[in-house]
Amino acid sequence: MTKTTAVLALLSLILSFNTSAKVESSGNGGFIVLNTVSVNAAADTVWQALVNDVDRWWPKDHSWWTGTFSIDARAGGCFCERAGERSAEHMRISFVDPAKQLVMTGGLGPLQAMGMTGALNWQLEQTGADTRISLRYHVQGYSESGYKDLAPVVDHVQGLQLKALADFLTTAKTD
DSSP states (O other): OOHHHHHHHHHHHHTOSOOOOOEEEEETTEEEEEEEEEESSOHHHHHHHHHHSHHHHSOGGGSSSSOEEEEOOSTTOEEEEEETTEEEEEEEEEEEETTTEEEEESOOTHHHHTTOEEEEEEEEEEETTEEEEEEEEEEESOOTTOSTTHHHHHHHHHHHHHHHHHHHHHHHHHO
16 A cells, blocks of 8 residues: 555545535546535634634644644744644645735645645635635645545545634624
8 A cells, every 4th residue: 555545545544424515526636625614703803813813713623633723824924833842834825815815835734645646725705794715725736646535635635724714703693
């Protein structure tokens, strides 16, 4: 069993419940996944939760050590995790337009070890009292087994992360 196959098998086992895949495209060199949600909150509120409260909503089962997460929302900043002396750069911030768009680059989770990278684009669009949050991850790199199985798994994980932010915003509003 190759390393890639082992990672895919582990991810599939962990995520063996129903998913709704929104794989926009998939080819030999990579894939694009898109997840969206609307929340009853202003774009400024969503932005503050996204960048300042990431440690409160990011799923801790999608971390290296159940550490503390932070986003330094400036070009060159870090989406990082720290646990005592240990630290990990999950992604690098490449574009910031507060309350509108945040672009991070890199490979999340096992994608790093697989040598894959991508652009994770958080787009916020105010629509009346709601904000539509779009999360698009454009991943590229070499995968010996292709992307047919990997893209839906990544899409599912992205959906969980976006749902966690939406749930946090809903819970924070009712508290």
